[in-house]
Structure formats: structure tokens, C-alpha cells
Amino acid sequence: MRRIRIPMIVAVIAVVAASVAATIPAGAQSTGAPGVTKTEIKVGGVVGKTNPTGRPYENGFVGAQAYFDLINKQGGVNGRKIKLVAKYDDQTRDSKNVSAVRSLVEEDKVFAVLPVETQTFAGADYLVQKGVPTFGWNINSEWQKGPNLFAAGGSYLCFTCPIIAPTFIAQQVGAKKVGLLAYGSSPSSAQCSQGQEAALDKWGPKVGFTDRSLSFGFSANDVSAAVQAVKDNGVDFVASCMDINGEVNFNKALKQAGITNVQYYAPEGYDAEVIKQLGTELDGFTFPIDFLPFENAKESKEMQLYIKEIKKRGQEPGEHSLVGWNSAQLLVEGLKQAGKNPTQKGVVDAINSITDWTYNGMRPTVDWTTAHGPFPPGSKSCSAYVTVKGGKFVPVYNQPGKPYVCFSQNPYPATLGSPEYASN
16 A cells, blocks of 8 residues: 655644654653543543634544544443543643643543644653653644654654645646745744745745744734735735734735735635635635545545534534544554553554554545654655635545645655645
8 A cells, every 4th residue: 555644734823932852762651551440541632722813722622522422332442431531721832731731641640642732732742751642733843752642644744844735736826926924923934934935946936025024913014015025026826824814814905905816825724614704705715634625525434424423513524623533533543453451552552553544534544654754765745625716615636536636755756747646
């Protein structure tokens, strides 16, 4: 089976610097089984419910609980039901993230930590040191720090490597000049923008201007210089490392200036609630995603099941709850493979032996023997693409039954003109 590496192509909009990288030898992994009794397994998670972008990271708990409910109705795993016993909000602060994961391990005595969905993951070092199986959203470079950290779609990010998606989209829409935007208060946002620039320098089209000085919640007056740069340089496509609110606000500023022909690469915001709120304001925005588009749910029974269960809980499908669902899926698989008397190390080792994990057809194939990075020879980057037309999400650039567009990452292709297509 062809093995595909899938880094999440998404802007990290954290307002704090990433922690210093750390490694831990495999022998330091926990061999115990805290939180495990004859009848249950305790887990807990931490999200950035309080965050500067207002995005619903707490929906990760909804997705995880929905999946656990299904498993528990079937009798659990080897007779043990999985109980989500703690839900922390780290308020998007390093100190709160560290204290939350410590509380999960030392006070709540959880077997595994999930979901982790936050713009800061300062507690990663502690979780690696303790060897706790941890699952969540791959928007933080810290996911690559240890073999026990499992982010949906793979646990490795390279922000300054060429980021293919914006360049590919720009070429597809026939863009002539690209403008790059990023938040000045976020080192990760700036690094992401550098990765976009590296890709454009390598494959084109040309960069018209870059502005990595924007702040969260900017007004039209705050971006007057960037708006003028769009005019002066003939920019017809904008790629950013910002949240969807930032991109929409910039688009409004352009329209106020009479500029209406610009299209966008949007790294974040593919969500049913977002389209309900913004509708046609998002026309011309294209999103790369590392999972099966909800519009293609008929291609995966698991995706259909997820959508059904999430709607039962009064929500529309979205990436945040999907990550929670996927996190729960992977933990359950690890528990099954670890046997009737699971240990934390046993679960970690079991997952890291899986070479063809697709979350039951919800994502491109992940090879967990290499998914902690860096990109091995022959690895590929695969994304689905969804654009907004008439206020609706529409999958694009795909082939029938093959929603993912794939490019080689090691080595990178000479051009982006001949992508591969994959079903998973």
C-alpha cells in the first residue's frame, strides 16, 4: 500500500512562542495503567475555549464524547467503558496549558489525554516525559516532540518548509500576483507565512507584497498600507496565516477601497457554522483540508456516522468536533491492539506500528511509523480543496472517488502541474 504523509496545512495563530524542542528516550515511556479499572478507562482533555479568534475549540469534547458513547453502547473496549472525566480550558495561555495537563495526569489520574485543541501546547514536554498517550489537533509544532503524541493526520509540521496549498490554489485560479499576510504578534504565523513565500518563490506565481505585522482584531484603517500594496502591485490573490475572521476583515477593507477581484487561500474556517454566518462574503475563498470534505460524506460510512451523531447533539459538522472524534477513534484502536490489560506504553507502541491508518476512510492514509517526522523519502502531502461559490462550500480540484490532491514532499516536485489523486 502506498504510504502518504499528511501534514496539516493550516496557519497556527498562537500568540505565544513555541516551547524549546525536547526529546525523550523510548525507555522513559510509562509502563503503567492509571485510570484503568475492570469496568472503565478514564480520559480527559484540554482545549483553548477562551481564545483570541472566537473559534469553538471546545467542540472537540463533543466529538470525542459522541464517539465514546457509540463504543460504550457496544460494551466498551474489552469490557471497559471509556469515561471522559475532565475538560479543561487553558485560556490559550502557556501556564494554563501546563497546569491543565498536570492536573489531568496527577489529580484526575487519566490513562490518556484527549482531545488537545488549543493554540498553545506548552504542556507537551510534560506529557512526553510521563509517556501519556495524547491525541489532538496538529496546529502546534510540539506534536513532534515524542512518540506518545498523536495528532489527527500526523504529528509533524514544518512551518518554514514550502507550503504547497496556497501556491497550488493560486495557479489553479490563474493568479498573477500574490499578497501574503500574517500576524506580527505570533511567531508561528510569521513562520507559516515564510513557508508560503518559499513555495511561491519555488513554483510561482510571483509575490506582490508581504505584510507580517498585522494584529488580531485589526480595523480597515489598520490595514490601509496592505490595501494600498494590493493596488500598487496588481495583487489578485491573497494567502494568509490568519484566522478566518482576519481574512474576512481584510476582504471587507479591500471592497471598501473598491477592489473586488481578489481571491483567497484560507487556512482555517471550513465549517458549517462559518458559512451560515458569512455566506456569500466567503465567495472566492478556497480552503485546503486534510480530511474528507463533508460534501463528499457518501464516500465514507464513518463520515456519515460522525455527521449523524454530531447533528443529534445539535451541532453542524466541523473540524473541531471531527478532531475530537478522530482522537477518540485512534485511542480506541490503540486499546484494542494493546490487548485485555492495556498499559500506556502498550497503547503507544501499538499505534506506532500502524502503517495504514485512515480513520475508517475519513482522512488520507497515515503511516504512524513515520508520522512523527521529519518527512521520510517518498512521502507525500495530500489535501482536499473546498471553495465557496454562491455562499456554499464546493469541493474542487478532485477526481471522481479521489478527493485528495497529492504532491511529493521528499523530494519536492519540480512543478505543481501534475499532481496525484488519492481516495485515502
